[in-house]
Amino acid sequence: GLGTQTSLVPSYDLRGAAYDGSRYWRGPAWFNVNWALERGMRQYGARASADHLAASMLNAAAASRFAEYVDPRTATAHGSTGFGWTAAMTLDLLACPVRRK
Numbered sequence: 001g002l003g004t005q006t007s008l009v010p011s012y013d014l015r016g017a018a019y020d021g022s023r024y025w026r027g028p029a030w031f032n033v034n035w036a037l038e039r040g041m042r043q044y045g046a047r048a049s050a051d052h053l054a055a056s057m058l059n060a061a062a063a064s065r066f067a068e069y070v071d072p073r074t075a076t077a078h079g080s081t082g083f084g085w086t087a088a089m090t091l092d093l094l095a096c097p098v099r100r101k
Helices: 031-043 047-063 084-095
Strands: none
Touching: 031 047, 031 084, 047 084
8 A cells, every 4th residue: 555654745645545646736745835834843843843844855856856846755756847936945945054943
């Protein structure tokens, strides 16, 4: 069966019958959504989780050549590469390497 291990937060239940890691809103991870989740975790004190998600986002952005969205388990690129919001989220994460404490 499908495992639940991911590197980024998926857009759909990994165990759902319609899950597909490459199909719009049926499983892929979106950088803008993960960025918002990272900020929320950090704001509400879940620093270790936010740090882990930020590192995963940076790794996935580089590995996917700044893809529009990626498979949440493998970071396989989907959609366009060199995508603007992925680059913007990456720059924002890199702008504060010590992270906001």
